[in-house]
Amino acid sequence: MKYDVLIVGAGIAGASLAWHLAGKGLSILLIDSKPFTRFGDKPCGDAVSKAHFDDLGMPYPTGEQLENVIHGIKLYSPDKRTVWTVKGDGFELNSPAYVQRLTKEAMEKGVEVMDLTTAMKPIFEDGFVKGAVIYNRRTNQTMTVEAKVTVDATGYSISLRNKLPKELPITEDIDDKDADIAYREVTLTRDDMEDYDYLKIYVTQQYSPGGYWWIFPKGKNKVNVGLGIQGGMGYPPVQSFYEKYLKDIAPEVDRQKLLVKGGALVPTRRPLTTMVWNGIAAIGDSAFTVNPVHGGGKGSAMISAYCVSKSILSAFEKGDFSVQSLWDANLCYIEKYGAKQASLDLFRRFLQRLSDDDINFGMNKRVLKEEDIVEASTYGDLHMSAAEKAMRVLAGLSRPSLLFKLKTVADYMKRFKNLYYDYPKDPKEIMKWKARVEALTAEFINAIS
Template sequence: MKRDYDIIVAGGGLAGLIVASSAAYYSNQSMKILVIDRNAIPQQGKKTVSGWVCGDAVGKNTVDYMADRIKISWGYPEIEHPVKGVIAYSPDHETGISFDGEGYILNRQLLPQRQLRDATKAGIEIKERVALRSLMVEGNSVIGVEGDDLDDKTAFKKTAQLVVDCTGVTSVLRTNLPIKSFIQRRIDRDDLEATGRYIYNFELAHEDKTYFDSDYCIIHLDQKLAPGGYGWVFPKGENKVNIGLGVQQKAFDTRNRVMGVHPDLKTLIDEYVEVNPVIKSPRLADGAGDEGNAWGTWQVSVRRQNDCLVANGYMLVGDSAWMPKPLDAGGIGPAIIAATIAGKDAVEALQAGDTSEKGLWKYNKHFINDYGYKTAGLEVFRRMLQGLTNEQINYGMKHFLSKMDIDKITKGEHPEFSTVDRLGMIIRGAMNKKLAEDLKYCATINKVLVDHYHNFPETPEEFSEWHKTLTGHLEEAFALYK
């Protein structure tokens, strides 16, 4: 049966538009590609009624990754502000660890418009205002999508050789995937962080670079302020900021119970803004590129990517595949990498006439090789960190991080904590000795997991055995950090 399109990309946000542009590039614009989004064109990429809720930060290295491969480059105004790196502060503010590396603070409202212009120039078709409900299948293969046209209230159905799912963390397409597949459909609640942020214009009360630095993204680790997560102060200019929190709901509930309080996430964020001594007279940003986007909440995954990213006629990319980094919930970088790869692998599968699970399988390998190999180890590390007290975080940041560890974290790798062995018996306090043991265990299991991911199976037939071993490693580690 002739299909309507070669590729349908479900979801026209950051990842979806990069997938489509990548496929257009690698096919020399010879393929028929459709991008479908529930929003109208002026609101392209909008996540919720609250707007384009995001921390907005991305490393220059991942933007360069895309530019080098598919010749897409971004500039002002979609890149709103450059930064030199990230500085993470301990709860007592006595230890600040600088992770140098150029990056950008994006304007997520303006970026999709730039992406749309690039996509339409490449011959990509855009269909706005369609709410996708389900996948169309034939036998054990995905052959299209169906949903509702929100403008004329009619049923919407389109077929394709391949559907790429970029519809987000709660994707109904993935959750209700009706064919046999290794793809995991649902995410555990504890693997989600509740996040919220403001975009403010403000007056500078006085200078304190532990609370705001126009050259650096600031992260505050504090279990009372952001239980199971962290607070962030990301500069969007000299007097403009993206400020917010991410929390694990279970840790948030425990914190509230212990403290005898019952704030919601917005109240917690308001308190975080209020205690920042630098930010004076904050006003919701309402200029071009900010209107209707100055406040919002969202959920972000903080686990390894889905253990399998493909099925017959179907691929997962970005938040739909749970790709944000487990340690900091940063999702833009891995989405750029995955989308760039997915477009190329999709084209090669179509050119080979094989969009089966087996024909698409190499996408798993390519994403793991370029990014995904490190995420399981970081997931274990994240679980360990979520159980620490502020006192342990203060001590650990002060004594256990070497320059090599900092370099590794800067590159998104797992630290080795070699200083723990050198400190040995001089570590003070039973809780800190337990922390030292946990850090060494995390470094050890990380090496095991990285090696295991580098041995990801070449074919689907070998996956079950590989996955059984992965599950064993993770269950052992997770049992320590419930």
């Protein structure tokens, strides 16, 4: 079988890419190991900012795809004494329904879909990916699919690009400590909730080391509750934290009315060094596009799909599917999200080192304020004006070292972002640039240790 584009994985990333490419004159095959009715079905908090849909021209979820409309976030300190309210519009998705809608719209414009079909390995010849060997469980057939561009949208399993020769930069692996282990349940609540248009986040190292708890309302009396903890640290299983602390965090939950449960891994690091190589692109979790601080990855998976769709279309105009030709996908992603994501990776490393006392102090004394967090999560900039002022006032008081570190973090975040804006225009320079990224990361870790 021959196609222009083979997309492996029909999660939000793969379905968005199919949606963007559909109807543009290319022959496209989208495959997923799951049956169609489970496309988009993975453990998730399901909260996505409205801004992503606006920015990318993607349809808002409607009808059964939309479970709740969100107007902001309440962020609780570990001792729950301080609550910050940050306003912002978003959606609580029914993810499978939304992903299946995108897939159906792409199919109406000619995209072919094969469910219950797994990509076993990429075809790699003469330095180019030229398709994949796939296996269809419905027909029990193994087939070879040739494609000009093959896209790895396989989520955290990274099951395609990891089978390429290790010397290619696109095979980059993830350190366990740069991932969160997350678990969530969707249940009904005992009573109707107030403020059910607000997401609630509890930052506590004791109850969720290196991560946080969330309660995301899916309506007046239905919630998605879960937590993430940092991977690779030898902590007890994430479910044991859930069992131990659920009552403290979310007493409103009625576990007799459990609807869904499950866990998965989330990459919480800077983006993959390059999303493209000869004849291949990676998007979504497979390309490490998740926000390192809050772990939200659906919006940024949609951004990566958008950027890769642009570079695929331009590659077809040029008739050139080399890494040079596809390279613009990296520049697009870095400009739209990647530079901010990379600077937030430093912020994440800093936050994971704080104690609950530090966080209580920082939130209560407003060392940072709600506005700083909005600024940081929107642009990846930590402006220290507020903290610097506080530093002057508080210097010599209980925690000057925390304030001093915050200033260091802000400086490094700025340098890191600038390094990303200096991303090479030529793929030949990529390894040199990667070495600069690794050196600055090591310097930062040293500075905050």
